[in-house]
Amino acid sequence: MKADYPIRALCEAFDVSPSGYYDWLQRQAEPGPRAQEDQQLSQQVRQIHQQSRQTYGAMAESRKPRC
Structure with a gap:
C-alpha cells in the first residue's frame, strides 16, 4: 500500500501522526526486551x-x- 500512496497521505487518512507510524514500524522490526x-x-x-x-x-x- 505504501508503494501506491505517500506515507504522509496514509497517516492523514487514518488520523495517525507520521512520527507515530515510524515509531510503530521500528517496534515491529526490532522487538524490545x-x-x-x-x-x-x-x-x-x-x-x-x-x-x-x-x-x-x-x-x-x-x-x-x-x-
Whole structure:
C-alpha cells in the first residue's frame, strides 16, 4: 500500500501522526526486551498446556479423581 500512496497521505487518512507510524514500524522490526520476554513466556505457557493434555484451571481440577 505504501508503494501506491505517500506515507504522509496514509497517516492523514487514518488520523495517525507520521512520527507515530515510524515509531510503530521500528517496534515491529526490532522487538524490545519486554516483547522478547513476553514471547518466551507465551511459548512456555503453550508447552505446559500441551504437556498437561491441554487441560488447565477448573477443567483440570474437575478431571482429578476424588478421594
